[in-house]
Amino acid sequence: MLNVENLIVSHGPIEAVHGISFAVDKGRCVSLLGPNGAGKTSTISALxxxxxxxxxxxxxxxxVSSLPVEARVQAGMSVAPEGRRIFSNLSVEENLVLGGATRSDRTAKDADIAHWLETFPILGERRDQPAGTLSGGEQQMLAISRALMTRPKILLLDEPSLGLAPKIVSQIFQMIERLKAQGITILLVEQNATQALRLSDYAYLLNNGRIVAEGTKETLGQSSALMAxxxxIA
Ligand SMILES: Nc1ncnc2c1ncn2[C@@H]1O[C@H](COP(=O)(O)OP(=O)(O)O)[C@@H](O)[C@H]1O
Ligand SMILES: [Mg+2]
Structure with a gap:
């Protein structure tokens, strides 16, 4: 579904990603794991x-290498960005409406909003509340639901567990697991290798802008210890 070959990402004179290659097959959850500064967000931004x-x-x-952002969204790519970036002053529902702003199928869009508010009842209960009043975990759920409003073929998640308490982290990973069970293809970017590997079919370990290991949680063995x-994060 997604194939990346020799991706190089630079920020001005600084090369952050030095030619990485990876793939995500349809219906799979693939993780890109790495410490702070490894080049994870740079990779997502390039995608x-x-x-x-x-x-x-x-x-x-x-x-899609040379397509603008809108065309990539149109093609079926969507991202829940690092740091969530929800609209704090808008309600939960309004955030979802904006997530589907590129869609013109009004009825189906309304049905999708209802679907996600039902799937994640915490959001349903708070649909009219300003998103900024939600807890960190709830905001992450909203950010992911908002990304799903484009009905993506692939969902890119940039550190969904960042800054959340361990109990909430588990809830977020459960949410991702449910999406995976619904057949959504996922590229999961994480520092929390242990939790991410649990639900990943395959993983790549990124360090200093290079893939240093890849495999399943079974074959990564020592490498996942290195990542921890x-x-x-153990
Ligand atoms: N906008 C930017 N300008 C300059 N350097 C950047 C910018 N964004 C990221 N970098 C640098 O690129 C490297 C990779 O960063 P990033 O992709 O954010 O890593 P990660 O998401 O894995 O923490 C880091 O050295 C970081 O300082
Ligand atoms: Mg990052």
């Missing part, structure tokens, strides 16, 4: 076309 990159990104059979050491 969405928010930052310039070189290399080849093919998605759903088409080369690098991130400080």
């Amino acid at each position: 969405m076309g928010v930052v310039k990159s070189s290399g080849r990104i093919t998605f759903d059979g088409a080369d 050491e690098l991130t400080g």
